[in-house]
Amino acid sequence: MRVKRTSDYISCGYMDLIELAHVDRIYPVMYCKLVIQGDFNLKRFKDSIEKSAQYIPEILYSVDFKQCRFINVQHTVNDVFFTGNDEEGFISVWDLSTDTQLKIFMMQDNNIWNLTIGMSHVLTDGVGFLQYLYLLASIYNGITLPGGLKNIRNMDMVIKKIPFCISKNHDPIHEKVICRYHGENKYYCLCCCVNEMDFKRICVKAESLNVSINDVLMTAYSRIIAQRLRETNVSIPCTVDLRRVCFEKNRLTIGNMTGLYRSIPVFVADEDSFETTLLQIHKEVRRQREALQCFHGIKILQMLYRKIPTRNLVWLIRGNYHLNPISYTNMGKIDSNRLYFADCNIKSCYTTGTYRKASDFQLSVSTFKNVCTLNCTLSGGIQRKTEGETLLEEIRKELIDWLNR
Structure with missing residues (x-):
């Protein structure tokens, strides 16, 4: 059929x-x-x-x-x-x-x-x-869907209300890389998990400090990157879901609605504690959120979309929107009360980002039933796979070390 x-x-x-x-x-x-x-x-x-x-x-x-x-x-x-x-x-x-x-x-x-x-x-x-x-x-599961359910794939009504000039930030691109190995073009999906007990404790500790879990995860990642690059200044782009600003809950919005905090600058000195870095990231994310910097460039993109051919617009995006080889995305909590299949038990579940070629590296994070999965998807050879596994374990260890302090 x-x-x-x-x-x-x-x-x-x-x-x-x-x-x-x-x-x-x-x-x-x-x-x-x-x-x-x-x-x-x-x-x-x-x-x-x-x-x-x-x-x-x-x-x-x-x-x-x-x-x-x-x-x-x-x-x-x-x-x-x-x-x-x-x-x-x-x-x-x-x-x-x-x-x-x-x-x-x-x-x-x-x-x-x-x-x-x-x-x-x-x-x-x-x-x-x-x-x-x-x-x-x-x-x-045979659940009755709302009548008249329709998918929304654009944010036009909201974008019109966003101020034109939102951010003057540049997008710093790290010249150094943390997972450089080339080699044969094999595909690897690598994972490292923070177990349920430890993750619940991390949530409690984050709440006591009035910071988000995302702040904590970014902190661990930033500190490992700084160690790897042997630099005190690092910058991590962080994706953000624009639906929270654009739509009320329970709307069907299966489309691309991700903004970007393009630069979360972090200074990490050797003697700095985890909390020192954590508070930096927390304050910067809050500042960019309040300034609506997650909409940086989107209003211009919407305007040009209506004025020039899409093929030309793709060319302009490619020339002006540069990818950082080091990136981070938090896929968020996978709701086990919504993702289930009748008469079955989902024993494990996580989501991944896109596969990255050498020497790009993206940390993807998702949680399911209070298990937090740190993930990276790579293409390359066995050395790149080993390096990716090492990085994930270092990030996990940074989280656990902070938890146990």
């Missing part, structure tokens, strides 16, 4: 163009990895994907990178599933220009299912990805 789709194409939005602009360096796909135990019903799962396409038709479209649009090439739900048995092959052959924007790899061992659910970053960001997973789970 084919999902009825009335349009031949759907234009990409102005926020989607940011992802299109850097496909040569970061291929725009992200993943959610789940281990599910129980009576998982594959047919019911496929039916749920088909129904979800009524709300998010783009999941069965392909991307026309030249024309900057999603095109209807009559994919079916069966095309969503990777038929091979090699997960690395699944990652390496997924081509958004010919394939679906949702892609799933699964392996079954008795009543244990290992699922890797991939989503196009051209279609949505990490928060939108979670929204899609919640939508899919709701359909699978």
Whole structure:
């Protein structure tokens, strides 16, 4: 059965163009990895994907990178599933220009299912990805969806109210790198977990200091970067979900709505305590949030989107929006009360960022059932894999050392 789709194409939005602009360096796909135990019903799962396409038709479209649009090439739900048995092959052959924007790899061992659910970053960001997973789970579980439910993929009404000149900050780019090794082009998804007991204690300690968990995680990351680079001044770009400013809760907003605190400058002297760095980051994030610097450049992007061809705009983005080789993204809390499948138990779950080529490195963080997963997705050789594993463990150790002080 084919999902009825009335349009031949759907234009990409102005926020989607940011992802299109850097496909040569970061291929725009992200993943959610789940281990599910129980009576998982594959047919019911496929039916749920088909129904979800009524709300998010783009999941069965392909991307026309030249024309900057999603095109209807009559994919079916069966095309969503990777038929091979090699997960690395699944990652390496997924081509958004010919394939679906949702892609799933699964392996079954008795009543244990290992699922890797991939989503196009051209279609949505990490928060939108979670929204899609919640939508899919709701359909699978037979939960009645609100009448008239419609997906919103732009922030036009809110952007109009944002002042034009918000930030004069430059985007400092580190010339040094922390995970440089090249080599064969293999794909690695690396994880290091902070267990439930330790993470709960970290939450309690953060609350006692009136700082956020995100502040704490960024602090540990910044201090390790400073040690690695042997520098006292580091700068970390930090993503921020603009939905909190733009929309009330429970709106379906599966799209790219991520702003960026482009520069969180941190001074880390050898004698500085964790709390010293933590308070720096907390104050700077609060300052940028109050100044609405997360909207930096977005209003201009929206204006240009209506005035010049999208292909030219992608070229302008590529020339003026430079990627920092060292980055950070907090995918947030994965709500186990919303992401579940009837008659099953999700034993573990985490989300990843996009795969980074040498020598870029991104720390991705997500939590599920109070387990915090530190993750990086890399392409390269075995040396790069080993270096990535070492970095994650150093960040985890920095958190635990602070907890135990």
